[in-house]
Amino acid sequence: MTKIADVIVPEVFNPYVVQKTAELSAFAQAGVIATDPVFDKLATAGGKLINMPFWSDLTGDDEVLSDSTPLTPGKITAGQDVATLLMRGRAWKANDLATALSGSDPMVAIGDLVAAYWARQEQKTLINTLKGVFLAASMAGNKSDISGAVDPAVAEFTASTFIDAAYKLGDAESKLTAIAMHSATFASLRKQNLIDYVFDSDNKPIAVYMEKRVIVDDGMPVSGGVYSTYLFGAGAIAKGNGAAPVPTETDRDSLQGDDILINRQHFILHPRGVAFQSASVAGSSATNAELATAANWVRAYENKNIRIVEFKHLLS
DSSP, X not given: OOOHHHHOOXXXXXHHHHHXXXXXXXXXXXXXXXXXHHHHHHHTSOSSEEEEEEEOOOOSOXXXXXXXXXXXXXXXXXXXXXXXXXXXXXEEEGGGGHHHHTSSSHHHHHHHHHHHHHHHHHHHHHHHHHHHHHHSGGGGGGEEEOTTOSSHHHHBOOHHHHHHHHGGGGGGGGGEEEEEEOHHHHHHHHHTTOOEEEEOTTSOEEEEETTXXXXXXXXXXXXXXXXXXXXXXXXXXXXXXXXXXXXXXXEEETTTTEEXXXXXXXXXXXXXXXXXXXXXXXXXXXXHHHHTOGGGEEEOSOGGGSOEEEEEEBOO
């Protein structure tokens, strides 16, 4: 009988799961989530909160040069973006993995299952983060809410209202490259023949709307017929893979005859430019519900430098 401990080699399994999770993430494939060794280093630095200082843009008008009047020095100021370290884990019994254990390469089969699980969980985590971010009052400049308009046509997702939402970033609108929407929103756009398709290097179709890649997820917020659609720029979300003390281990419940696989993840999944406040985090790491809390977020960058817009609308 094949046992989990016989096929799982943590030194191989751990990086495989991290790499495969990124491959399966729709947000990562669309370029919304950016991974970088710098983020990985921050995620392993220790502590619940991760400080990411930045230099603010230079301001003030230029001055006319003069032989008698010196230039007036302006101040260079620094700001502070703050991410939170997310510490998550899950355990499975062998019965949950029985089919994978019977495969020709059980470690890869189990790794694929675990990576697919984490890709789904990270997507849930990101959506809850976006909920909290756009409930924060300081993010009003990145939000277009037309859902309360008296005229239903004005409150609906149309090409015109979408363009208005995109231009919440002003002349930085061109940085927006992807859209995440509920399947009902996607279906509405398809019925209007507004979705185009391009093909990747493997000849697989990729949905686009106004030249922006479309991500469809039914976890997108919807309440009372009001849908939230999110517009993203490339790298709007920073992803850093940390190091749990014991990322993967196996165990056995001899009395039950069950093999157990335990997988732990430490990571940051942070909307760049919106600082996490930990105002209401009760445990060692923020839960999805705490990420979705307005009090835990405050804008750190200028609005147009935050490459995310929330578009709240009705459907036609």
